[in-house]
Amino acid sequence: MRRISTFIAGAIGLLFWAYLVMAAGERLHDDPVDYNIEDLDVPDPAELGLPEVGAVAQDPPELAMQTEPKRQVRAIEPDAFGSPAFTDTGDLERVAARGPLSNVQERAKPRVALLHRPFSLAAGVVAFGADQRVRLADVMETPADRTCLTNDGTEWPCGAMARTQQRLFLRNRSLACETSSAAWQGEIRARCWVGVQDVSTWLAKYGWAEAEPSSALAVLTEEARAARRGLFGEPVR
Template sequence: MRKAGIAVALTGLAAATLTGVFARDHILAVDLAAQKASEAATAARIVERPVPPPPPLPEVSRRIRPVVPDVVAAPPVGEGGLERVDPRDPLGPLGRARSLSEGPPKETILYRPTTAGAGRFEAQGYSVRLEGVQPTDVGENCTTPEGLSWPCGIHARTAFRNWLRGRALNCVVPPVPGQAEHVTGCTLGKEDAAEWLVSHGWVRAEPNGSYVEAEEVARKARLGLFGPAPITSRQSGD
């Protein structure tokens, strides 16, 4: 009878133990299912938002760094920076160097020149001074070795005018005349106008120029400015 009671007790204890185990497993399964349901609900509430792109980096401006700002100031540069442009065309044929393939510069025929003095003239809107000489001013007076003063500037202009006689000169000048005086060489036919004036003594050559020797010859021959006063000047001075 006692053994039967012990067996019943052990059987009850085993049943209780199994019941506890099953209950614990059931609770764990319920908790796991609830956790998964909660995670699924949370994931459903999450909305994917696009990530905005990063802001652009500031553009580095390559400005000129002044080396000596107190002496040389940097030129103003706009926000757009510097822009390389093509070089402009020259203002005239005298404003640029010529290549060998282009040959010598082209001459322009200047009609009806008006002499403003020995070595200077005007024609077709151009004001020209002959290159390589020192023009003789109209108001210049010369003195002979005998001490006689005479208006050599007027006589020099008259000699230049008589030599030209209104004939056209060939000169290298820009296509369009300007207000400035053009210093250039001119020819009358095949004769150099500046050389004619220097060799006849009516103008002086530029120092170290092409006509220095021609001036020395005129001085030795006492021609033009370096010679005696013309007869008309001597008669007017008596």
Template sequence: MSQANPPGRPLLASALGGLGLLAGMVLIAEGGRRLPPDPPSIAPAQGADHLKAASHAPLHDARPGRSARKVAADLIAPPPLDPSGIERTEPRPPLGELGLAPRPKTPMPRDWRETLLFRPVATSSAVFEAMGRTVAISGTVDIDPDRTCTFDNTDWSCGQRARAAFNAWLRGRALKCFLPPDADRFAIAAPCALGKQDVGAWLVSNGWAMAAPTGIYGKAEMAARNARMGIFGPPQ
């Protein structure tokens, strides 16, 4: 004995039949136009390579009659230059001393040590004795005590005045100098400081010593000459 159909199934079948009839009418109205085929599938092994190649492919306009064009090429790209017409000129001088490379410092020997010399006494404008040692200030040219200078046709004992100025500035205070271990055996040229003041810089900038040709006080001597200080000025 056959089972009876559910009451809702005839209605569903009639609805599906109506939809099929409507789809057929749409295809007839479109003139039998065929639907585009499905895109080809990519094999799993080739999918990554295909996507990588597509990401690196150059972008272009697929519309017919369209091509890439340069935007403001004359403004963005530099103009063409003829290398034969380029001439190298001399560099301009620096705007100030900050633009100059610092003078390299002369490394001190490893066995030299910072030594305090108490109660120094100047024997000339840039040489002193202390604790049995004789030290000349490095980077300077000493003014002999017997030297005389001329200013406006007037001679004066500038050497003795320079030694007196050095002694007055020292006032028996301790100098800190870099000396070798056996400096007490001979006179030696060494850099010295009085507190935080460079002794050579003070002597040359005040005109009581001259700068050595290979020293670091050339500008200080020029300033002292221009200002007529020390031995470059009037009798004192």
């Protein structure tokens, strides 16, 4: 019984508190705040020192005297380090460009002639008829009578074998050689190709002709020697 009376008293207290909150809210809503314009402290515009409408603000005399006119930068030499704004531009003159420090000579592309019916005189030497010979560039001729030694010390005709291998490689195909004309007399030294294959490179790679010591093909000769190919290996059966 005591618990019920306590609960009822608490509920009545909550309802009374809610009524007081709602009554206060209605009173604040119905009574707006009344402001008096005379109580506001509004400054006089004349006391603020504002510029007149339409007037252009001018710099003080002291600031106007210190301000220098802007200098116009005129590009005389775009690649030069620096700017004419920091130098005296009164007597500028455009000069011709400096010439190169060294004479650069472009290598002319060699002319290539197509030579027919090649005949191998020796590995590194090719003939075209009776009056024309080409000594291949970057390799030394392997004489046809050269002999080489096998592992057991037996001699074998490596020069004749080198010439035979060159003949088999060319197979009577036409050679494109670096020469200004196909009608010369005697012997010339030139680089020749079969299709896209450089004949000198092929001979040095497989060891049938030794590259000149100063040639870029010398590394191919050393590789052939280490692998015992061609002149540095055993007879080809």
